[in-house]
Amino acid sequence: xxxxxxxxxxxxxxxxxxxNPAYSVLNSDDVSYFKSILGESGVVQDExxxxxxxxxWMGKYKGSSQLxxxxxxxxxxxxxxxxCNSRRLAVVPQGGNTGLVGGSVPVYDExxxxxxxxxKIITFDNVNGILTCxxxxxxxxxxSYVENKGFxxxxxxxxxxxxxxxxxxxxxxxxxxxxxxxxxxxSVLGLEVVLADGTVLDMLTTLRxxxxxxxxxxxxxxxxxxxxxxxxxxxxxxxxxPSTNVAFLSCNDYISCQKLLLAARRSxxxxxxxxEFMDRHCINLAMKYLEGVHNPLPVSPYxxxxxxxxxxxxxxxxxxxxxxxxxxxxxxxxxADGVIAQDISQASNFWRIRxxxxxxxxxxxxxxxxxxxxxVEKLYDIVEEMRSRVGDMGQVLGYGHLGDGNLHLNxxxxxxxxxxxxxxxxxxxxxxxxxxxxxxxxxxxxxMKAEKIHYSKSSEAVQLxxxxxxxxxxxxxxxxxxxxxxxxx
Amino acid sequence: xxxxxxxxxxxxxxxxxxxNPAYSVLNSDDVSYFKSILGESGVVQDExxxxxxxxxWMGKYKGSSQLxxxxxxxxxxxxxxxxCNSRRLAVVPQGGNTGLVGGSVPVYDExxxxxxxxxKIITFDNVNGILTCxxxxxxxxxxSYVENKGFxxxxxxxxxxxxxxxxxxxxxxxxxxxxxxxxxxxSVLGLEVVLADGTVLDMLTTLRxxxxxxxxxxxxxxxxxxxxxxxxxxxxxxxxxPSTNVAFLSCNDYISCQKLLLAARRSxxxxxxxxEFMDRHCINLAMKYLEGVHNPLPVSPYxxxxxxxxxxxxxxxxxxxxxxxxxxxxxxxxxADGVIAQDISQASNFWRIRxxxxxxxxxxxxxxxxxxxxxVEKLYDIVEEMRSRVGDMGQVLGYGHLGDGNLHLNxxxxxxxxxxxxxxxxxxxxxxxxxxxxxxxxxxxxxMKAEKIHYSKSSEAVQLxxxxxxxxxxxxxxxxxxxxxxxxx
Numbered sequence: 021x022x023x024x025x026x027x028x029x030x031x032x033x034x035x036x037x038x039x040n041p042a043y044s045v046l047n048s049d050d051v052s053y054f055k056s057i058l059g060e061s062g063v064v065q066d067e068x069x070x071x072x073x074x075x076x077w078m079g080k081y082k083g084s085s086q087l088x089x090x091x092x093x094x095x096x097x098x099x100x101x102x103x104c105n106s107r108r109l110a111v112v113p114q115g116g117n118t119g120l121v122g123g124s125v126p127v128y129d130e131x132x133x134x135x136x137x138x139x140k141i142i143t144f145d146n147v148n149g150i151l152t153c154x155x156x157x158x159x160x161x162x163x164s165y166v167e168n169k170g171f172x173x174x175x176x177x178x179x180x181x182x183x184x185x186x187x188x189x190x191x192x193x194x195x196x197x198x199x200x201x202x203x204x205x206x207s208v209l210g211l212e213v214v215l216a217d218g219t220v221l222d223m224l225t226t227l228r229x230x231x232x233x234x235x236x237x238x239x240x241x242x243x244x245x246x247x248x249x250x251x252x253x254x255x256x257x258x259x260x261x262p263s264t265n266v267a268f269l270s271c272n273d274y275i276s277c278q279k280l281l282l283a284a285r286r287s288x289x290x291x292x293x294x295x296e297f298m299d300r301h302c303i304n305l306a307m308k309y310l311e312g313v314h315n316p317l318p319v320s321p322y323x324x325x326x327x328x329x330x331x332x333x334x335x336x337x338x339x340x341x342x343x344x345x346x347x348x349x350x351x352x353x354x355x356a357d358g359v360i361a362q363d364i365s366q367a368s369n370f371w372r373i374r375x376x377x378x379x380x381x382x383x384x385x386x387x388x389x390x391x392x393x394x395x396v397e398k399l400y401d402i403v404e405e406m407r408s409r410v411g412d413m414g415q416v417l418g419y420g421h422l423g424d425g426n427l428h429l430n431x432x433x434x435x436x437x438x439x440x441x442x443x444x445x446x447x448x449x450x451x452x453x454x455x456x457x458x459x460x461x462x463x464x465x466x467x468m469k470a471e472k473i474h475y476s477k478s479s480e481a482v483q484l485x486x487x488x489x490x491x492x493x494x495x496x497x498x499x500x501x502x503x504x505x506x507x508x509x
Numbered sequence: 510x511x512x513x514x515x516x517x518x519x520x521x522x523x524x525x526x527x528x529n530p531a532y533s534v535l536n537s538d539d540v541s542y543f544k545s546i547l548g549e550s551g552v553v554q555d556e557x558x559x560x561x562x563x564x565x566w567m568g569k570y571k572g573s574s575q576l577x578x579x580x581x582x583x584x585x586x587x588x589x590x591x592x593c594n595s596r597r598l599a600v601v602p603q604g605g606n607t608g609l610v611g612g613s614v615p616v617y618d619e620x621x622x623x624x625x626x627x628x629k630i631i632t633f634d635n636v637n638g639i640l641t642c643x644x645x646x647x648x649x650x651x652x653s654y655v656e657n658k659g660f661x662x663x664x665x666x667x668x669x670x671x672x673x674x675x676x677x678x679x680x681x682x683x684x685x686x687x688x689x690x691x692x693x694x695x696s697v698l699g700l701e702v703v704l705a706d707g708t709v710l711d712m713l714t715t716l717r718x719x720x721x722x723x724x725x726x727x728x729x730x731x732x733x734x735x736x737x738x739x740x741x742x743x744x745x746x747x748x749x750x751p752s753t754n755v756a757f758l759s760c761n762d763y764i765s766c767q768k769l770l771l772a773a774r775r776s777x778x779x780x781x782x783x784x785e786f787m788d789r790h791c792i793n794l795a796m797k798y799l800e801g802v803h804n805p806l807p808v809s810p811y812x813x814x815x816x817x818x819x820x821x822x823x824x825x826x827x828x829x830x831x832x833x834x835x836x837x838x839x840x841x842x843x844x845a846d847g848v849i850a851q852d853i854s855q856a857s858n859f860w861r862i863r864x865x866x867x868x869x870x871x872x873x874x875x876x877x878x879x880x881x882x883x884x885v886e887k888l889y890d891i892v893e894e895m896r897s898r899v900g901d902m903g904q905v906l907g908y909g910h911l912g913d914g915n916l917h918l919n920x921x922x923x924x925x926x927x928x929x930x931x932x933x934x935x936x937x938x939x940x941x942x943x944x945x946x947x948x949x950x951x952x953x954x955x956x957m958k959a960e961k962i963h964y965s966k967s968s969e970a971v972q973l974x975x976x977x978x979x980x981x982x983x984x985x986x987x988x989x990x991x992x993x994x995x996x997x998x
Contacts, residue, residue, distance in 0.1 A: 147771060147885065148914070192720050203718075205727060206695025222967045227882040228913045229692075230947035231681050231731050232954055232965040233992060234974045238694060238727030242720050261778050282636060289750050289822035290779040333778035337826060393716040396636065424717045425637070458719035465721055476721040478711045484981075485723045491980055492973075503722060 037467075037501045039128040043110045046086055046129065050107065054089055057099045062137070064088040073132045076125050077118060078382055078389075080436070081467060083126025085112070090137045094212060094220055094251045100133060101249065101497075102218025110500045113245040115187025116158065118179035120389050121466030123244050124187065127501045135186050138251065144169060149257040150209060150226045155186025155250050171257040174201040178375040186250045192242030194462035196375075199423035200293040200331070201258055204241055210254035211237045215247075216493035226254045239488070244464050245499045247492045263335040264293075265342045266367040269349075269358035270322035274400040277324050280354045281396065281422055284328060287345045291338055294329035295423035296374050299403065302419045305432075306373045309380035313372050316359050326355075326422070327374050377419055378428075384415070385434040388441070390448050391420075392427045393458035399427050402451055406431065409443050426461040449475040464503070471505045482508055526956075526990045528617040532599045535575055535618065539596065543578055546588045551626070553577040562621045565614050566607060567871055567878075569925070570956060572615025574601070579626045583701060583709055583740045589622060590738065590986075591707025599989045602734040604676025605647065607668035609878050610955030612733045613676065616990045624675050627740065633658060638746040639698060639715045644675025644739045660746040663690040667864040675739045681731030683951035685864075688912035689782040689820070690747055693730055699743035700726045704736075705982035715743045728977070733953050734988045736981045752824040753782075754831050755856040758838075758847035759811035763889040766813050769843045770885065770911055773817060776834045780827055783818035784912035785863050788892065791908045794921075795862045798869035802861050805848050815844075815911070816863050866908055866917075873904070874923040877930070879937050880909075881916045882947035888916050891940055895920065898932050915950040938964040953992070960994045971997055 054063045064070060065087060075082045091097045104111050110130040117124045126132060135156035142152040149171045153162065160180040163173045175188060177195035187193075189211070192204055201207060210224040223237045240248050271277050277297050284292055300323055306313055317325075332338040342360060349355040361367035381387045394402065403418035406429065410416055414433040420426045429448070433440055449459050453475040460469055460476070473482055486508035489496070496509060543552045553559060554576060563572045580586045593600050599619040606613045615621060624645035631641040638660045642651065649669040652662045664677060666684035676682075678700070681693055690696060699713040712726045729737055760766050766786050773781055789812050795802055806814075821827040831849060838844040850856035870876045883891065892907035895918065899905055903922040909915045918937070922929055938948050942964040949958055949965070962971055975997035978985070985998060 192724070194718050194720075198718070202691060202695045205724065206691045219969055221969050221973065223970060225945060225947070225965075227947050227950070229683050229687070229882050229910075229915050229950040230965065231683075231949045231951055232947055232958075233962050233971065234732050234736070234977060235681070235694065235727060235730070236970055236973060236977075238724060241724070243723050247723070259774055259778065285748055287822070289748065290820075331779075333776070334830075341823075393718050421718075426718050456714060458714070458716050458721055460720045461716070461718040462720055469721075473722050476714075476719065480708055480710050481712060481725055482722065484710065484725060487980055488723060488725075488977070491976055 037127065037506055040110070040496070040500060042108060043500070044108045046109060046131065050109065051087065053103060054087070054100065058089060058091060058096055062090045062092065062096070064090065070132070073114060073117070073134065074125055076122060078120070078387065081122035081125050083112070084129055085126040085132050086129060088132045088134060090134050092137045094214060097133065097214045097249055097251055098218040098220050101214055101216060104131060104497050105217045105495055108495050108497065110497050112499050113190070113249045115156065115184030115190070116179065116182040118183045118187070119191065119466060120391070120463045121460070121468040123191065123464055123466030123499070123502055127467055130500065133249065135184060135249070135251070141165060142252065145226065149259060150254060151257050152224065152226060152252065152254045153185065154252055155184060157185050159183050159185055159188060166257045167260055170260050172260045173257055174207040174255065175204065178378050185253055185255070189241055189250050189253060190243065190245045191464045192462070194421065194424065194426065196294050196296065196421070198421060199295055205238055207256045208237060208241060208253065209256055211240055211250055212252035213240050213248040213250050216495065216498050221248065224252050224254055228256065242464070244466060244503050246489060246503045247498065249498070261331050261333045263332050263338045264367070265330045265339050266361045266370050267328045267342060267346055267358055268316045268361070268370045269326045269328065269346070270317050270356045271324040271326060271354065272356050273323060276354045277326055277422060278396055280326060280349060283349060283354065284345065287348070288330055288341065291330040291332035291341065292328070293331040294327065296327040296420070297422040298325045298374060298377065298419040299323065299417065300325070301415060301417045302377045303373065305380045305417065306376050309383045310372065310376040313369060313376060316366070316370060317357050322356055327370055377417070381417065381430050381432055384432040386432070386436040388431040388444055389463070390429040391461050391463040392429060392452050393425050393461040394427055394452060394455050395457070396422065396425050398455055399425065402427070402448065403429060405451070406444070406448065409447065410440070413440055413443065452476070467502050470502050473505060526616065526995055529599070529985070529989060531597060532989070533597045535598060535620065539598065540576065542592060543576070543589065547578060547580060547585055551579045551581065551585070553579065559621070562603060562606070562623065563614055565611060567609070567876065570611035570614050572601070573618055574615040574621050575618060577621045577623060579623050581626045583703060586622065586703045586738055586740055587707040587709050590703055590705060593620060593986050594706045594984055597984055597986065599986050601988050602679070602738045604645065604673030604679070605668065605671040607672045608676070608680060608955060609880070609952045610949070610957040612680065612953055612955030612988070612991055616956055619989065622738065624673060624738070624740070630654060631741065634715065638748060639743060640746050641713065641715060641741065641743045642674065643741055644673060646674050648672050648674055648677060655746045656749055659749050661749045662746055663696040663744065664693065667867050674742055674744070678730055678739050678742060679732065679734045680953045681951070683910065683913065683915065685783050685785065685910070687910060688784055694727055696745045697726060697730060697742065698745055700729055700739055701741035702729050702737040702739050705984065705987050710737065713741050713743055717745065731953070733955060733992050735978060735992045736987065738987070750820050750822045752821050752827045753856070754819045754828050755850045755859050756817045756831060756835055756847055757805045757850070757859045758815045758817065758835070759806055759845045760813040760815060760843065761845050762812060765843045766815055766911060767885055769815060769838060772838060772843065773834065776837070777819055777830065780819040780821035780830065781817070782820040783816065785816040785909070786911040787814045787863060787866065787908040788812065788906065789814070790904060790906045791866045792862065794869045794906065795865050798872045799861065799865040802858060802865060805855070805859060806846050811845055816859055863908075866906070870906065870919050870921055873921040875921070875925040877920040877922075877933055878952070879918040880950050880952040881918060881941050882914050882950040883916055883941060883944050884946070885911065885914050887944055888914065891916070891937065892918060894940070895933070895937065898936065899929070902929055902932065913950075941965075956991050959991050962994060
């Protein structure tokens, strides 16, 4: 990653916002105070370590914070925020720093609060499958933990090896199991959150149903750390079913992908657990940049690829069902070619292709990532329109969670340039807005799209969001410059 | 229903709150204004019709409103609220008036706004199963509508023939399909809500995923009409699967019910769609008061009954699976006796028993209804403790959604009495609070439990709820005296 490219990109991203002069500047008394509550090891000033936390993994956003704090408990988070609020020091909460919209790194000199030190599992209810844990737990570790007990996490995503459950909740992560297990608004049962003034809001119940007053936890699911810092989580984990099957299919055109989705919903019904699609540009990229990955289908000019996963309780029945579905879809001309994984290693290879696209895309140099919700029938139109706008300046990829109407549109180039950006924005937002789509299906707004919220939300709604932000964080110390436009705050 | 009983009950229920003198008293100018926007037919002053809207269906709560308004559109609701807000006239939004906690009737002289005139289906997306409709649609009508298109509503409850979808959402109704399709926080995709000052908040998108800013719609799901009036809804409806099977089983003890639940989760897995339990007192009551209902099992001294429903895509496979499960459970001694419905009429009879308990319970005279979330292993303890407290003063029933940890505890008596109430409260709330349970799993707080919220919520959480109430409804005109304690407002 070229540092010049990063800086350049950052400066254009931050061009829209000025540092808010209402915030204090960190001084040595502040650092001493933090050391008094966190100890020496919890207060990081080392330039190299702070530099890593200042920058996102794509090298697209870079802040200039001087301080990284590593609290070990809710009480410590509370003391940090209480102090920062009274001192008007802006902060950015950071989980695994795997976000795609510049939400988890400082914009200017915000104090970075990493939740990485809060990674304990608190309890697991074996009967009901309810996990209670701290926010800094890595998703993949939680997955392994609950799988050993016969359950699975209700979400799964490519970044699982680094992302934190607290970050997943703060960004309302969607991912690969959404089609089966739905949104985190459905599966999160309880939260503990520290508010801007240090108040600890205990909503950490493990009940499936609780209609006593307003369900406040939903405010913190997807508000990107701008209303409070999530410190503990209770989440419902579905039973792990013994039979998983994965098929990798090719389709000649997009209309076949749509028809295949409909057919899968009807025929596979309750065992369907993923329906992911990729265009051939994605596959080519994955083959080129991902180590040890190979195309399961003979190389030929298919335009689209679909990964279907089923999860059920009966191995032989489920497999027969998937085979019958595949056969019928080929007879009906929906599927050009296809293969069902014969073992776990093949299934992992199929998934590695799909999950590795994001990783592969950054290897080209620069990547402009958009994450759109669009009615399924129009979903691929924007990819083709974008391809004709960009021409030979870059490569346009379309992939994503077709079952949820969620397209990941990536435009790859050797470096970030204003010329390229002008070809993409505001076109991509205007187009999506015209379809009444969402300009952020699952990635959030962060710094990248805070000023674009009006493409998907009414002015009344944005105004109410701003009022809620002011109510919960009157000094606006939590994750500033992000999520909401500066003009409404 | 005896009018004296009703009045008596009402006066003890309302004893805790005084009419807020900040509210204006309705005058003839107000009525003229409402007629100017709604026409004569939209403004009801007829004593008999207003009396019906003043009282809940159990005859437990009764207000003294002089006016019932019947808006036909969002614009009319907006005009009503804008006027009432400026005049400081308190209002109560009313759907099907099937609530159990006095939430949908006036406490004093609040203007009643019925949504019954807004009952249009707006669109149905056949591909993705997304229904958009007005708030006044009756749940059962929506069910029939979407079933004709090959989908089902994600919720189902005993009151479906009268309750409105707007009321379901405002109270975050749970019901019989919760175990399979989860909470409305997961299945509601969009809402249109009119705020206290008449602002129309358009959040009526039909996207499965949308992470652009705070997800405000969740504030209105379960806030019992105290933050805004829901006028339109977009909701995800699951595909209707062709095969439904229902079994009616008996267990000798509660521990067997619990073990059966665990076994059903593992063995029936993805096809399990309901797991309801009733004690023998419920069955006896249903047999006595429900017409045309009979016990599917030979009369014998079973202590518990369980209804299990499966829904899947393969009739013969699903039925064989349920039969095998039932056989194994009998062999393991979990089930004493059991029968699988052989046709739709038998299945309906099984369901009629479970759904009719609430209806049957009011026929005795007076019913004290509690709706608790309690860890499954402790769930029946409260029923037995209550039975010994009440003695021969009344009859104690325990039933509910065991799969969700949700107990309906009913105490039946010939009439409401303070002596009986003192045996039940605050014991029931204190006991539940000690188990970190919820004193309202799905019924809401309404008037009945507004002052009891602290048994299930921390003071910090209640304080934040009050701040949000003040932000959205500064004159507190929406559904006053309910949901939150008067002391925090």
